[in-house]
Amino acid sequence: MSLSFLEGLRFARVDSPLHRADPRAKFAMALSFFASSLIFTNALALLALFALQIPIALMGRIARRWARSLRGGAFLAILIFLMNFLTGQGASFSIAMSLRFFCLLSSFSIFFLTTSPDDLGLALEQCKIPYAISFTFTTAVRLVPTMAMDAQEIIDAQRSRGLELERGKLLRRVRNYIPILVPLIVCAIRRSLEMAEALESRAFGASERRTSLIALRMGAGDFAIVALSIALLASSIYISRSFQMPSLEALDSLLSFKWGFAQPAALGRIPKA
Amino acid sequence: MIEVEGLVFRYPNGFEALRGVDLRIGDGEFVAIMGENGAGKTTLVKHFNGLLKPTLGRVLIDGVDTRDASVAELARSVGLVFQNPDRQLFSETVREEVAFALRNFGFSEEIVSKRVERILGMLDLSEYADTSPFLLSGGERKRVALASVLVWDPKHVILDEPTIGQDHLQKERLRDFIMQINDQGKTVVIVTHDVEFVAEAKPRVVLMSKGEIVGDGRAEEVLSDRDLVDRASLIRPQISELADSLSDKGLPRGLIDAYSARSAILRLLRERHVPELP
Ligand SMILES: Nc1ncnc2c1ncn2[C@@H]1O[C@H](COP(=O)(O)OP(=O)(O)O)[C@@H](O)[C@H]1O
Ligand SMILES: [Mg+2]
Numbered sequence: 001m002s003l004s005f006l007e008g009l010r011f012a013r014v015d016s017p018l019h020r021a022d023p024r025a026k027f028a029m030a031l032s033f034f035a036s037s038l039i040f041t042n043a044l045a046l047l048a049l050f051a052l053q054i055p056i057a058l059m060g061r062i063a064r065r066w067a068r069s070l071r072g073g074a075f076l077a078i079l080i081f082l083m084n085f086l087t088g089q090g091a092s093f094s095i096a097m098s099l100r101f102f103c104l105l106s107s108f109s110i111f112f113l114t115t116s117p118d119d120l121g122l123a124l125e126q127c128k129i130p131y132a133i134s135f136t137f138t139t140a141v142r143l144v145p146t147m148a149m150d151a152q153e154i155i156d157a158q159r160s161r162g163l164e165l166e167r168g169k170l171l172r173r174v175r176n177y178i179p180i181l182v183p184l185i186v187c188a189i190r191r192s193l194e195m196a197e198a199l200e201s202r203a204f205g206a207s208e209r210r211t212s213l214i215a216l217r218m219g220a221g222d223f224a225i226v227a228l229s230i231a232l233l234a235s236s237i238y239i240s241r242s243f244q245m246p247s248l249e250a251l252d253s254l255l256s257f258k259w260g261f262a263q264p265a266a267l268g269r270i271p272k273a
Numbered sequence: 274m275i276e277v278e279g280l281v282f283r284y285p286n287g288f289e290a291l292r293g294v295d296l297r298i299g300d301g302e303f304v305a306i307m308g309e310n311g312a313g314k315t316t317l318v319k320h321f322n323g324l325l326k327p328t329l330g331r332v333l334i335d336g337v338d339t340r341d342a343s344v345a346e347l348a349r350s351v352g353l354v355f356q357n358p359d360r361q362l363f364s365e366t367v368r369e370e371v372a373f374a375l376r377n378f379g380f381s382e383e384i385v386s387k388r389v390e391r392i393l394g395m396l397d398l399s400e401y402a403d404t405s406p407f408l409l410s411g412g413e414r415k416r417v418a419l420a421s422v423l424v425w426d427p428k429h430v431i432l433d434e435p436t437i438g439q440d441h442l443q444k445e446r447l448r449d450f451i452m453q454i455n456d457q458g459k460t461v462v463i464v465t466h467d468v469e470f471v472a473e474a475k476p477r478v479v480l481m482s483k484g485e486i487v488g489d490g491r492a493e494e495v496l497s498d499r500d501l502v503d504r505a506s507l508i509r510p511q512i513s514e515l516a517d518s519l520s521d522k523g524l525p526r527g528l529i530d531a532y533s534a535r536s537a538i539l540r541l542l543r544e545r546h547v548p549e550l551p
């Protein structure tokens with residue numbers, strides 16, 4: 001068991017146009033992809049949405065890590081597919097749901113890979129969110145990799161003591177996680193207490209109004225990103241309402257074995273939404 | 274027998290932490306793996322019970338390739354004790370914590386309680402049997418972690434940084450304990466930075482640097498070799514520095530602990546017909 005996919009959500013310190021863009025603009029973009037993927041239930045539309053993110057990942061020079069986070073999510077995607085398919089949702093719908101998961105994961109991955117925790121904190125602060133809250137948020141983001149390392153170490157230690165996570169029936173499997181979760185939580189609490197002490201000894205919260213050395217300013221490129229994001233969302237809404245999309249329903253028939261392979265026309269058929 | 278042949282290991286992020294390691298540790302040996310932070314010591318010992326599988330090369334435990342066995346199977350003969358006890362303690366009482374592995378391995382309750390009591394006694398933990406492990410001091414938690422592995426009596430015992438966070442007295446006890454289980458025939462491998470600890474226990478020393486083994490031999494040979502020790506960013510034992518600075522007076526090189534230095538100095542004094550100090 002490996003938690004390496006969390007690497008795919010961790011800020012990658014490289015230089016790219018996307019890294020230099022305003023965090024608020026990138027957030028708008030992530031949100032737009034996020035919402036769009038929730039609008040569609042059509043596999044082809046979701047595939048297109050996903051494909052749109054590939055050049056973005058390339059532009060941000062994070063394609064490899066992005067791909068790794070997707071690979072890490074593959075297991076969940078398969079689970080989503082199976083859960084839908086086995087409950088009788090049909091193959092095309094089940095594929096669409098898996099694709100939707102990839103779209104959501106991808107939009108977050110791109111955002112977090114290209115936005116440093118510092119930028120994120122700055123963005124929150126300049127949106128007039130109290131420092132205590134924005135600090136909490138950025139600290140949480142910063143701690144994710146540390147906690148992932150803790151978790152890996154804990155899993156290793158318990159496996160060395162004969163714990164087999166994949167053994168037993170469902171209830172037993174859930175219980176198998178107790179020896180992992182308890183130390184993880186204890187470590188997190190201990191760390192946060194230590195951090196609180198360190199913060200207080202450095203006069204955290206002494207001044208009500210903090211000023212910042214770096215002020216975020218939206219440039220032309222940033223406005224372009226926001227505009228494109230809005231356009232994406234708007235067209236997603238428009239397309240999903242006004243067009244019937246060709247679907248992969250052929251797959252449904254194929255996989256349900258009702259009609260076998262005898263329905264090639266199904267590909268071009270316009271289905272009910 | 275632990276056999277490592279041409280072991281190369283690459284982490285998923287592409288970092289090559291082991292770059293061709295060959296090592297053979299016989300049954301009943303006492304070995305210290307030393308080297309700078311990040312040398313790959315932990316990565317290496319995680320291969321001994323199959324937590325990590327070789328990218329290239331192979332690791333054999335008593336003749337079994339670690340690729341062909343599960344961690345739980347390998348753990349029966351290779352007990353790996355991790356550096357930080359806080360990343361494994363989870364039970365409500367010390368007794369439950371120590372019994373955890375035995376239950377995983379399917380021992381009967383009768384054997385479980387017998388073995389737990391015995392190991393708690395051996396490690397001076399009996400009085401804490403019903404205490405929460407979280408309430409114990411750092412050194413005690415470390416001993417609980419040790420007990421929770423030794424309890425199933427693995428043939429090979431691997432300890433990752435056992436002396437960190439221990440005071441002097443605890444270290445001395447730990448050393449005695451390690452040597453005791455080694456005398457009983459167990460293979461003991463310790464991973465450590467603690468030069469003084471190694472100088473007194475005198476195991477075979479395997480020195481690592483940057484993912485490779487750079488030195489392997491008796492503690493006296495390896496730890497008194499300035500170049501080797503420098504290469505692994507360690508500092509030689511103080512006695513070793515002393516022996517070197519007095520070598521022109523006839524003190525032999527290769528001394529690493531106070532005990533043997535004392536006898537060497539006394540011998541020197543006697544040879545020179547200097548009246549022995551009272
Ligand atoms: N999960 C991991 N992913 C990537 N690199 C790692 C991981 N764990 C350790 N490393 C790297 O491998 C090297 C060896 O680590 P480790 O075996 O823990 O060293 P040691 O125990 O000798 O201090 C270090 O440079 C470390 O940064
Ligand atoms: Mg280590």
